[in-house]
Amino acid sequence: MPTNRDIENCLLELLSRRAESSSICPSDVARTLAEDEAAWRALMPSVRRVAASLAREGCIVITQGDVTLDPSSIDQGPIRLQRGEKFRISK
Structure with missing residues (x-):
């Protein structure tokens, strides 16, 4: 099972790897870290x-659509992740 650090790094x-203005889906992260559907869904x-x-x-x-979400309000619905002001690569 991937750790929080593994998830963050991924x-x-x-x-x-994306353009600065591009976003990813959280499932992109989960799918990268897990081999099958049940495993990546469990990681979400x-x-x-x-x-x-x-x-x-x-x-x-x-974000959700054109709206930036408060981090405490992301439990439901489709969301996208993109670089923030303090984006950095974790080591």
Whole structure:
């Protein structure tokens, strides 16, 4: 099972490979870290928690459509993750 650090590193790495204005789906992170559908779906709550933590730090921004979401309001519905003002690659 991937750790929060594994999830964070994967999320930041995927974003670093995209244009600065591009976004990723949280499931992109989960699918990268898990081999089958059941495993990546089980990772989704952890991916959202890590994303919320990174958003609180200003490292990423969480959006739903054209709306930027508060990190505490991302438990339901489709969201996208993109680089924030303090984006950095984790080591």
